[in-house]
Amino acid sequence: MAGVPGVMEALELLYDSQPFNPGPWVAHCLYTGEAARRIAAVCGMDEERAHTLGLLHDIGRRFGAHDLRHGYDGYRFLLSRGWPDAAKICLTHCNVAHSPAPAGRRWDCTMAEMADIHRFFSQTSYDEWDDLIALCDGLAGADGFLVLEKRLIDVALRRGISPELPREWKRRLELYDLFSRRAGQPVYALLPGIAENTLGFDPKDEANG
Numbered sequence: 386m387a388g389v390p391g392v393m394e395a396l397e398l399l400y401d402s403q404p405f406n407p408g409p410w411v412a413h414c415l416y417t418g419e420a421a422r423r424i425a426a427v428c429g430m431d432e433e434r435a436h437t438l439g440l441l442h443d444i445g446r447r448f449g450a451h452d453l454r455h456g457y458d459g460y461r462f463l464l465s466r467g468w469p470d471a472a473k474i475c476l477t478h479c480n481v482a483h484s485p486a487p488a489g490r491r492w493d494c495t496m497a498e499m500a501d502i503h504r505f506f507s508q509t510s511y512d513e514w515d516d517l518i519a520l521c522d523g524l525a526g527a528d529g530f531l532v533l534e535k536r537l538i539d540v541a542l543r544r545g546i547s548p549e550l551p552r553e554w555k556r557r558l559e560l561y562d563l564f565s566r567r568a569g570q571p572v573y574a575l576l577p578g579i580a581e582n583t584l585g586f587d588p589k590d591e592a593n594g
């Protein structure tokens with residue numbers, strides 16, 4: 386596949402990265418990749434490419450426990466490996482609403498790096514791959530799939546809120562509707578265990594109870 390590694394190579398890279406910064410991010414990437422693969426399969430998109438892009442979107446976390454600079458670190462890292470399409474996702478999933486000049490304290494980068502990031506966003510158009518991974522990032526916890534609202538609140542409680550956040554949430558909710566229409570069914574129906582993982586119990590047991 387042009388611009389991205391194969392799934393096995395992506396998995397190897399992910400597991401090799403874990404010791405540099407141990408944490409739940411690797412499990413989150415595995416679920417993001419799996420969600421992307423499942424959604425791609427019913428939307429006429431390349432499943433393997435979707436899986437790989439989901440696996441690698443947070444690869445910049447191998448460089449440490451940073452905020453949005455993980456997107457820039459991942460972008461630079463994957464570019465240096467010769468995978469520009471996978472590199473692009475590392476940055477676009479950090480700016481889901483596609484602000485031309487993202488700012489704020491969450492961007493823990495130097496001024497020179499921010500100039501590079503602004504150049505990137507001013508020259509980049511988003512495509513279905515950026516949209517798919519932005520959605521899947523919002524559906525994947527470290528212990529399984531979650532409904533979007535629960536995952537977005539969880540991230541906001543851990544990372545704090547910013548003035549840009551409502552636009553980002555709105556865009557992710559739009560992407561949910563967009564891919565559900567394209568799939569011909571609710572995206573949640575494609576993700577096994579999402580109800581149990583979100584609610585903390587199996588609603589079918591309760592109903593039969």
Ligand SMILES: [Fe+2]
Binds near residue numbers: 417522
């Ligand atoms: Fe992520």
